Amino acid sequence: MHINIYKNKIFLSILSILVISSCQTANKAEKESVDDKKVISEDIKFEEYLSTQWNKDLEDSPVFASLLGDKRFNQEITPNSQEYYQEKINKLEKKISKLKSFNINNLNPDNQLNHKLLSLNLNNSMEATNFPSYYMALNQRGGVQSYYETGDRLIYSSKSDYEDWLVRLSKYVDNINNTTLNLKEGLDKGYTQPKLITKQVIIQIDNILNSDIDNHPYMKIFLSADDIFFQNNEKNQLIEDAKDLVINKINPAYQELNTFLKDEYLPKSRDSIGLSDIPNGKAWYEYVARYHTTTDLTPNQIHEIGLKEVKRIRSEMEQIIADLEWDGDFKSFLNYLRTSPRFYYDNGEDLLNAYLIMSKKIDPLLPKIFKVFPRAPYGVIPIPEESAPFTTTAYYNAPAKGRPGYFYANLYKPESRPNTKYPFLQCMRQYPDIIFKYL
Structure with missing residues (x-):
């Protein structure tokens, strides 16, 4: 009897332990389930935020949207007015505030990385607002004087695509005028480009203004439009509308800008090259160094x-x-x-062929190093003649929906471009470096 009571006590003790353990396990499972739901819930909210933010970013960067094949904003431009830049700061503040509302610890590993990357991007953009780059928005490599190159990167698969580009250009006249206003304000505050750069920009705008209308850089897209997209007199009408815009709106805006550059801006442009001679230049340079090296x-x-x-x-x-x-x-x-003449080509055609041949030498070597390759192909084409004298040896433009990526080769003065640099240059600016970044 005594033994049975003892056995019963053991049984009850074991049963109690099992019940307690079961309750603890159930509570733990319930807690884990709640935590899992919390993570899932936070992930869903965060991914919805990313999706919403992506669409807002496309709306704010309409050309980028067009390059991705999203034509919702095909007629829009990114403004460059003072009001726009202030609005941009306000939007950044709201984006950063919203991002901080998500608890990164409640996100899955992929979204934790997304959170960190977006935070880095937004904070970099916010820090950049301390330095008014719009006061020095023109340089020899780009600015409102070379917006026509944007048209070369777009895809034209219907009549409306050409019409959209014409509408875009009509709106871009405001950006040319705003550039004049921004440069004037910057000049008053001590922000100018070096004289060397200002002189080159003036030459670029002079070249545009001196172009015959049928050779005008802004007419190229319309004059070369594919006839298959037009009926009857539609293409001729499009060309006439484009000529009217160029002659009566675009050229006058460029003329006003260039007159200002020659008469007021150039005489007051700085002789120095670096940023040290502009307000807050040292801090600006330090920021640029951090940004481009992604280090401190x-x-x-x-x-x-x-x-x-x-x-x-x-x-x-x-x-x-x-x-x-x-x-x-x-x-x-x-x-x-x-x-030595052996390291140079006599003409641009031979130089371009050298780039093409080098591309085909590099391509078959890549599978030895990489397993994943970009889906979009790439091409090798010349840098436009209008900008070639003022830009770098080469650059790359990423692929867009329906268009390959392009390695742009500078064929200006081939006798000054040694062929010893081609292998390195193409590996850096083409395959594999730049192109693989767009995987």
Whole structure:
């Protein structure tokens, strides 16, 4: 009897433990279920926010939307008025505030990364508002004087696409006029581009204004429009409407801007090149360094890294010179590379062919390094003649929906462009570096 009572006590104790354990397990499971639901709920809300924000960003960047194949904003431009820039700051503040309302710890790993990336992007954009780049919105590589190049990047698959571009251009006249106003205000506050850059921009605008209407850079899209999209006299009417816009709106706006640049802006433009001679220039340069390197390194620290790299690269070059048994010093070898005719092409056509051939040499080597490749193909084409004298050796434009990516090669003065740089240049500006960034 005593033994049975003891056994019953053991049984009851075990039963109690099991019941308590079961309750604890149930409570734990219930808590985990609640936590899971909280994470799922937060993820759903966050992803809805991302979707909404993406659509707002497309609306604020209508050309970017068009390049993605989204034609909802095909007739719109991104303004450059003072009111727009203030509105942009207000929007950024709201975006940052909304992003902070999400508890990053309640998001799944993918969305935690999305949260961090978006936070970095928004905070960078907000910091950039401390530096009024719209006061120096023109340079030799781009500005309102080269908006016609935007038209070359768009896809035209219907008559309405050409009509939309015409409407866009009509609205862009305001941006040309606003640029004049912004530069005037910047001039009063001590913000100017270097004289060297101002002179080049003036030449670019002069070239536009001196163009015959049938060779005008803003007419190219309309004159070359595919006949298949038009009926009867529709294309001729489109061309006439475009000519009217160019002659009566676009050219006068450029003329006013260029007169201001020549008479007022150029005489007061700074002689220095760097940002140090403009208000808050040192802080501006430090921000640009952080932004482009995605680090917190100072310009001086970056410069020191550069000096070490120059020393390392020179050491490798000297070894190559020794291996070649060059009869001369380092300086004479560099002079040979810069002056020997064997390293240059006589004309732009040969230069372009060299780029094309190098592309095909690089392509078959890539599977040895990469397993995932971009879906969109790429092409190699010349930089437009209008901008070639004022821009870099090459650049890349990402693919758009229905259009491949393009590596743009500068064919201006081929006798000044050594072919020794092509392999490196194309790997950096084409495959694999830039193109693979758009995977």
